[in-house]
Amino acid sequence: MISMSPRNAGSNDARIIVEEQFRPVLPVMKWSDETDVINRANGTEFGLGASVWSKDMAQAERITKQLQAGNVWINSHAKIQTSTPFAGHKQSGLGVDMDIEGLKAYCNIQSVYTRLAGGAAQY
Structure with a gap:
């Protein structure tokens, strides 16, 4: 088990906020309302993952x-589960991994149509 290390982010342009974190660090930020939270979360060029923590499931x-x-x-x-697609948005990720959607990225579709000698075309 890896534990998270909460850190006071300081400002919206701190590196811990504007760069993708591939380590167990949790930036802690103050916010004023739901719109502010969403704007801050979406206000980055990255979109690999996000987590929402709330006792209010509807929220x-x-x-x-x-x-x-x-x-x-x-x-x-x-x-993560291997039965669901894993993909990033914006500048995150290189496509879809896992699930059937991830496998499709490695496939090339090929259709073959054959006309048998002396017979009708088989489609």
């Missing part, structure tokens, strides 16, 4: 629908 789901992130967790973070 969490409402916020989740507005986030520009390929993966959003409610009351958890970074838990």
Whole structure:
């Protein structure tokens, strides 16, 4: 188990806020209302993942629908399943991984039409 290290982010342009974090660090920021939270979360060029923490599930789901992130967790973070697609939005990620959608990225479709000698075309 890896534990998170909460950090006071300081300002909206702090590196911990504007860069993708590939380490167990949790920036803590003050916010004024739901719109402010959504604008801050979406105000970055990245969109790999986001988490929403709330006791109010209706609020969490409402916020989740507005986030520009390929993966959003409610009351958890970074838990993934191989049965669901994993993708980033904006400048995050290189396509879709996992699930059938991820496999499609490695496939090329080919249709073959054959006309048998002396017979009708088989389609």
